[in-house]
Amino acid sequence: MGSPTARPATLDDVARDAGVSRATASRVLGGYGFTSADARTRVRAAAERLDYVPDLAARALVRGGGVRLVVAVGGRDDTVLDDPYVHRVVSTASRVCAPHGVGVALEWLPLADPSGLTRLGTDRGVCGAILVNTTQAALDAVPPRLRGRVASIGQGSATVPSFDVDNAGGAGEVLRHLYATGRRRIVMVTGPRWLSCAERSVTAYRELMRETGSPERLVTGDFTAARGGRAALAALRRWPDADAVYAASDATAFGVIAALSGRGVRVPHDVAVAGFDDLPYAAISSPPLTTATHPVDRIAAAAATAVLARAPVAPSTAFPSTLVTRQSA
Amino acid sequence: MGSPTARPATLDDVARDAGVSRATASRVLGGYGFTSADARTRVRAAAERLDYVPDLAARALVRGGGVRLVVAVGGRDDTVLDDPYVHRVVSTASRVCAPHGVGVALEWLPLADPSGLTRLGTDRGVCGAILVNTTQAALDAVPPRLRGRVASIGQGSATVPSFDVDNAGGAGEVLRHLYATGRRRIVMVTGPRWLSCAERSVTAYRELMRETGSPERLVTGDFTAARGGRAALAALRRWPDADAVYAASDATAFGVIAALSGRGVRVPHDVAVAGFDDLPYAAISSPPLTTATHPVDRIAAAAATAVLARAPVAPSTAFPSTLVTRQSA
DNA sequence: GCTTGTGGTGGTAGCGCTCTCAGGTGTGCG
DNA sequence: CGCACACCTGAGAGCGCTACCACCACAAGC
Numbered sequence: 001m002g003s004p005t006a007r008p009a010t011l012d013d014v015a016r017d018a019g020v021s022r023a024t025a026s027r028v029l030g031g032y033g034f035t036s037a038d039a040r041t042r043v044r045a046a047a048e049r050l051d052y053v054p055d056l057a058a059r060a061l062v063r064g065g066g067v068r069l070v071v072a073v074g075g076r077d078d079t080v081l082d083d084p085y086v087h088r089v090v091s092t093a094s095r096v097c098a099p100h101g102v103g104v105a106l107e108w109l110p111l112a113d114p115s116g117l118t119r120l121g122t123d124r125g126v127c128g129a130i131l132v133n134t135t136q137a138a139l140d141a142v143p144p145r146l147r148g149r150v151a152s153i154g155q156g157s158a159t160v161p162s163f164d165v166d167n168a169g170g171a172g173e174v175l176r177h178l179y180a181t182g183r184r185r186i187v188m189v190t191g192p193r194w195l196s197c198a199e200r201s202v203t204a205y206r207e208l209m210r211e212t213g214s215p216e217r218l219v220t221g222d223f224t225a226a227r228g229g230r231a232a233l234a235a236l237r238r239w240p241d242a243d244a245v246y247a248a249s250d251a252t253a254f255g256v257i258a259a260l261s262g263r264g265v266r267v268p269h270d271v272a273v274a275g276f277d278d279l280p281y282a283a284i285s286s287p288p289l290t291t292a293t294h295p296v297d298r299i300a301a302a303a304a305t306a307v308l309a310r311a312p313v314a315p316s317t318a319f320p321s322t323l324v325t326r327q328s329a
Numbered sequence: 330m331g332s333p334t335a336r337p338a339t340l341d342d343v344a345r346d347a348g349v350s351r352a353t354a355s356r357v358l359g360g361y362g363f364t365s366a367d368a369r370t371r372v373r374a375a376a377e378r379l380d381y382v383p384d385l386a387a388r389a390l391v392r393g394g395g396v397r398l399v400v401a402v403g404g405r406d407d408t409v410l411d412d413p414y415v416h417r418v419v420s421t422a423s424r425v426c427a428p429h430g431v432g433v434a435l436e437w438l439p440l441a442d443p444s445g446l447t448r449l450g451t452d453r454g455v456c457g458a459i460l461v462n463t464t465q466a467a468l469d470a471v472p473p474r475l476r477g478r479v480a481s482i483g484q485g486s487a488t489v490p491s492f493d494v495d496n497a498g499g500a501g502e503v504l505r506h507l508y509a510t511g512r513r514r515i516v517m518v519t520g521p522r523w524l525s526c527a528e529r530s531v532t533a534y535r536e537l538m539r540e541t542g543s544p545e546r547l548v549t550g551d552f553t554a555a556r557g558g559r560a561a562l563a564a565l566r567r568w569p570d571a572d573a574v575y576a577a578s579d580a581t582a583f584g585v586i587a588a589l590s591g592r593g594v595r596v597p598h599d600v601a602v603a604g605f606d607d608l609p610y611a612a613i614s615s616p617p618l619t620t621a622t623h624p625v626d627r628i629a630a631a632a633a634t635a636v637l638a639r640a641p642v643a644p645s646t647a648f649p650s651t652l653v654t655r656q657s658a
Numbered sequence: 659g660c661t662t663g664t665g666g667t668g669g670t671a672g673c674g675c676t677c678t679c680a681g682g683t684g685t686g687c688g
Numbered sequence: 689c690g691c692a693c694a695c696c697t698g699a700g701a702g703c704g705c706t707a708c709c710a711c712c713a714c715a716a717g718c
Binding site: 010011012022023026027030032033054055056058059060061062063 | 701703704705707
């Protein structure tokens with residue numbers, strides 16, 4: 001395996017083949033400095049002929065750029081890595097980074113111990129990070145070397161730009177829809193309470209309940225279907241007269257619907273259920289789920305682009321969320 | 330945990346701090362050659378103190394190892410990157426590779442033009458690849474440098490080891506279950522027909538139909554829910570007496586169920602529907618989906634491990650698939 | 659003439675690391 | 689005593705690349 005003839009071409013090979021120095025070849029291929037038209041065509045032809053692909057490791061070594069972007073997902077255990085939401089972030093980031101020769105790695109960031117970020121800071125291979133589901137403590141733990149190379153999907157800080165869906169806006173749209181269709185005893189199954197960006201939809205819920213004089217009924221969830229199902233059963237026991245459930249995520253909503261159906265509760269006839277995220281399944285679940293859009297792809301692309309470009313820290317960017325009315329509510 | 334210096338520590342820093350040469354420090358940290366117990370403790374203490382993290386780019390440069398593993402997904406367009414199945418492969422591979430300092434990149438491999446693989450072969454940053462949804466043409470296009478560093482999830486070849494679920498076995502279990510519960514006019518919605526490993530379940534279907542003297546009813550799908558829905562409607566038009574649908578993937582099955590429900594067909598009363606994959610959502614869909622397990626995580630872990638270990642090409646490994654009976658069939 | 663500038667080039671110093679090689683030191687043994 | 693052998697070490701040669709620098713040729717301006 002790995003015969004010498006199969007050795008990938010180096011910049012030296014290209015330069016020799018083109019009859020110029022390595023420096024000139026580097027200038028042509030790197031697109032910097034002065035080069036003659038003649039040198040440009042010769043070098044490019046040689047590169048093409050030899051199937052030259054620059055060694056990113058070597059480039060990273062001398063430029064100190066780093067060769068991979070880490071998607072660090074906060075959570076209590078590494079099951080957060082299985083979240084479909086996280087996967088969409090990774091695949092989108094991957095698409096943005098690929099043309100830059102930057103790979104994407106997925107890591108779990110234990111919330112109890114944000115020192116994992118320290119390691120990222122001392123790892124030269126890392127050219128940046130996208131923080132998902134993060135907390136203030138984690139934001140504060142971002143090491144100096146990574147300043148300006150980190151973006152957060154969710155909560156931001158003075159040094160870490162934030163990209164997030166307009167949680168409050170989306171939640172408000174969904175809740176107002178529930179209210180407009182006559183629901184008055186609305187239970188909310190929240191996201192993880194430690195996640196400050198998820199708390200914004202809780203605030204929106206509270207405000208609307210107060211505004212409309214409706215009772216406030218909160219059950220804690222964690223964005224998963226399993227927890228959503230348990231939360232629904234608990235809510236049913238506590239408030240048998242509930243006529244709607246607003247779930248902070250679609251996965252939660254699916255769990256809620258499954259649990260309610262299992263108890264013989266009809267959705268939406270007896271209890272309306274709405275979610276948040278507009279996952280692909282939301283359109284084909286039974287009943288199809290009323291929810292609010294969550295443009296994860298655009299958010300992730302913006303975050304990845306900001307990290308790669310080392311853009312100056314911008315104020316938080318909120319991506320609008322709009323109601324999608326289907327049949328569950 | 331050490332002083333938060335702006336510049337990450339180098340091996341030189343560690344060696345100086347420990348009072349040894351760089352070579353000795355490298356030997357200790359790399360765990361090769363002879364080192365005294367005294368040197369070992371001193372170097373390790375220094376590394377700990379300075380928060381030393383080896384620069385993988387530099388290591389890759391000198392060892393020629395490569396620093397990232399590419400998950401190359403075959404398909405007609407880059408929407409294959411959104412497949413939840415692919416995401417599970419990536420997250421599992423990521424978990425396996427992380428301790429080795431190897432990042433995972435996700436790429437689309439256009440089936441019409443497998444020359445993308447050539448580029449991977451000339452890119453020193455790439456230490457291996459996992460091929461997903463691949464064809465014989467792509468397997469043949471694996472460049473020499475990557476021999477022994479590629480694994481395939483699905484079809485394999487003489488030089489590329491294959492890791493796959495036992496498609497035929499799982500399909501057989503599901504189909505026999507349908508037959509055992511009295512279904513006699515079973516439609517199958519297939520995966521993409523160009524995907525040879527998906528064809529194995531078609532073969533299993535054909536055999537069982539022949540064996541039992543049942544009519545053969547095939548509709549082409551592509552593993553997606555949307556296509557599954559369209560396929561179900563087409564099947565309904567062509568064979569109004571169908572009493573069961575076997576979908577080659579859970580996503581397809583969800584699409585089928587949604588389409589049937591939309592036409593007023595009751596599942597499983599009028600038509601039983603079964604899938605293949607046992608996605609998390611299968612347990613909570615309405616009705617909960619009867620399907621066969623697909624141990625993607627174990628498969629992906631095996632593939633990633635094989636690539637990292639540069640294990641000699643083993644014969645194909647098939648991971649067993651077992652029936653999960655729920656309510657849709 | 660001498661400067662100053664402009665467009666182009668090649669030499670080469672590292673980036674941080676691994677690993678070979680030459681050279682120790684200490685033992686045991688003939 | 690020499691010799692073999694084990695254990696341990698540091699010097700140093702690069703891996704492929706970028707970017708700084710010196711340099712050259714030529715032109716325009718004083």
